[in-house]
Amino acid sequence: MAASAARRPSSPGRGRLSIGQVLAMLRDEFPDLSHSKLHYLESEGLISPERTASGYRKYSSTDIDRLLFILRAQRDRFWPLKVIKEHLLEHGVDSDVTSIASRPGPTSTIQAVRLDRRGLAQRAGVDEEFLVELEQYGMLAEGLLFYGAAELEITTAARELAAEGLHPRHLVMLRTSAEREAHMIGSVARPRSRAGDSAAQGGAEDFARDLGESMITLHSALLRTRLRGG
Template sequence: MSIGAVLAQLRAEFPDVTISKIRFLESEGLVSPGRTQSGYRQFTAADVARLRYVLAAQRDHYLPLKVIKEQLDAADEGTVPDPGVPRPPRQLVSVGAPPSAEDFAADTGNRLTQEQLLERAGIDKPMLAELEQYGLIRAGAAGFFDEEAVIVARTVRKMTEYGIEPRHLRAFRASADREVGLLEQIVTPLYRQRDPDSRARADEVVRELAALSVSLHTLLVKAGIREVGGS
């Protein structure tokens, strides 16, 4: 199959996949298509299966490419089950559906009014005002909210049951902004390059770094909690 035919097969399940993304995965050693005498890529059904596994592992299991490649290499050597067999996702703490690496790449596009946000999150206007005051929720330029705002509001509402108020959570906002600033410094040079493959590389890097950032944050909190408990 040509790369265009592969793209057509994958897009039904992975709408965000592009030819640049497939080429990037090839450059990272996740798939190795053959070549015609003219130099055009030729993919087999097995190549498509590998690509499908890689994309699903990123989207559903939040795995970085390094880990996925290790799994595929091990599968090629016969030391683990076939790559097509789903593997357990990372054990990340979240409210609502577990995030995937793709969640870091783009907005879902769903827009909510203030009334819709209040209803879905189960909060009132005074609490929303506090969340906005301390930067925990931010409306878009048109005044609408996204799905993440609902999850944030629900999370804070649950925390208030333990005596934690939105004003106590300003440090969370500041910490997140610092993390985003660090990632921005790393990927901005890639985004400035005109090569289309560089854009795909930048997208991949920022997603993986975001995943690692969440994992590191979780581990540090766990370590701190153990110290609090004296264990």
């Protein structure tokens, strides 16, 4: 457990943390983490925070280690919750997520980043004019103060394609395809999210994410088939 504790972000103080403190502590690494996500993981039996006499949740250091393992397994290995739950039952949280080769999922990891506009340009190896072009064709949202890992991936990939003659104006079809797929996923996942039920909302978010990963897998397989002339 010592290795897990070493990887845990510093807590605001000793003792158990409220749900708000947990979200604040993990915000840099998991900016999309929400109350509903934590409630859903609890409803699925993946985490079990204690309750005060007033019913408020309190998270221990063990809860935080377990939560970090779950979130990193989803992000870095794309494990579904069923696989994560099985692994936790068998091994606990002592093993490093990215070192486990026996489970399915990509080998690359996505690190949390927070970049200003200049930092994005520097990390992706592009200039301001290229960022403006990406915004013009809807690849990047306009007016952002900070950019994350997704924007860095988009900009880097677009730069590599542009170097081969495929400029942002040629990639609009990819953007519109992604928008249609997101709309399709939303139409399927939305009915699972019941108003006022935070656990159901968190479940819908995970369900949408799993659908998205399946679509990415299908798209990649179809593209490889076409490139082989199939």
